[in-house]
Amino acid sequence: MKQFKNFGFGTQIRKSPFFEATVRWGAQEFSVYNHMYIPRDFGDPVQNFWNLVNDAILCDVAVERQVEIIGPDASKFVQMMTPRDLTNMSVGQCKYVLVTNSDGGVLNDPVLLRLGENRYWFSLADSDILLWAQGIAVNSGLNVTILEPDASPLQLQGPKSGEVMNALFGESIMGLKYYWHREVELDGLHLIVSRTGWSS
Known part of the structure; x- marks a missing residue:
């Protein structure tokens, strides 16, 4: 596929509120999903795979409207x-x-x-x-x-995701059952946390 060095991001496709952060953290390629840009490539797919399998990754999935x-x-x-x-x-x-x-x-x-x-x-x-x-x-x-509510999901995936959630929300979040959700606050932000991922 032909690569375009000076690709312009138009206003007819929405950016996630996390768009600039994903670019800072290495997003190099995007595609369109639900009329929004979604990061698709962070440069090293093998390392990204091992990060998911062994550690934890945070994904901008604001496109999941x-x-x-x-x-x-x-x-x-x-x-x-x-x-x-x-x-x-x-x-x-x-x-x-x-x-x-x-x-x-x-x-x-x-x-x-x-x-x-x-x-x-x-x-x-x-x-x-x-x-x-x-x-x-x-x-x-x-x-x-x-x-369509003003909500922009993030996904935390991988075997160490529980450790990250515990550090953010405390021990009580560990009792959240698979395919359940709860409302929480973090630094004054109202959040809905669900446990619906496909990794452990």
């Missing part, structure tokens, strides 16, 4: 979007779900977070599920509000 469903009919609406049975999903729980179209085709495979009795977030892979959900809601007859 959230779609918030809120309102008295939020549970009914969210269930309408996925074939996975959510009947027993508790507040504080996460579920891996498929969002499907009317023919059963997979549109996205997000992690669903239940933030409150009538409040959910879909944490998305790459597709325009915000628009899909808003389109479904128009004639659903359900009382829901659908929006």
Whole structure:
């Protein structure tokens, strides 16, 4: 593939709030995901692999946009979007779900977070599920509000990620069960921490 030395970052594609930090820490290549730039290359893929396998890495995944469903009919609406049975999903729980179209085709495979009795977030892979959900809601007859919250996820992965989380949030964070989340504060910032990663 041809390389471009003077690639310009246009305003029609959003930058993560962590964009400048990823460049400072060595990001050399980006691609587009959910209408945002995502860092793809930090220069040494072999070293990056071993950092993930042996230590811990922090990834800018602000591109994993959230779609918030809120309102008295939020549970009914969210269930309408996925074939996975959510009947027993508790507040504080996460579920891996498929969002499907009317023919059963997979549109996205997000992690669903239940933030409150009538409040959910879909944490998305790459597709325009915000628009899909808003389109479904128009004639659903359900009382829901659908929006994109101002949230920019980071992922901490690797076998030493627990040590990092313990240092940041204290021993209590170690009790967070797999596929659950909780609200915490760090240096005055309100955060939602979930344990949904694919590394240990």
